[in-house]
Amino acid sequence: MGRPPILTERAHRRLLRAAKKEPKIEYNKLKEEVDMQNQISNRTITRALAEDGLSKWRAARRPKISATTAKKRRTLLSIGSTSIGMRRL
Numbered sequence: 001m002g003r004p005p006i007l008t009e010r011a012h013r014r015l016l017r018a019a020k021k022e023p024k025i026e027y028n029k030l031k032e033e034v035d036m037q038n039q040i041s042n043r044t045i046t047r048a049l050a051e052d053g054l055s056k057w058r059a060a061r062r063p064k065i066s067a068t069t070a071k072k073r074r075t076l077l078s079i080g081s082t083s084i085g086m087r088r089l
Contacts, residue, residue: 006040007036011034011036014033015034015045015048030045
């Protein structure tokens with residue numbers, strides 16, 4: 001038996017739909033989207049999304065590169081792609 005689940009099937013589907021629609025949404029906004037602000041924890045959301053193979057994480061910060069560095073990278077890519085027969089990016 002055990003404790004009944006906090007998330008109903010309907011709420012679970014709404015949670016998944018909202019997370020897929022906007023992957024970088026914060027958990028608090030996700031709770032508002034599902035209309036369960038005070039009823040579910042972030043851990044419950046994490047578990048529900050993990051059941052369906054979704055995971056949420058903060059996007060990695062990328063270093064800003066200068067125009068000259070970008071040009072060098074493009075040149076390096078084009079040289080490497082032609083030497084192994086790949087199409088140019």
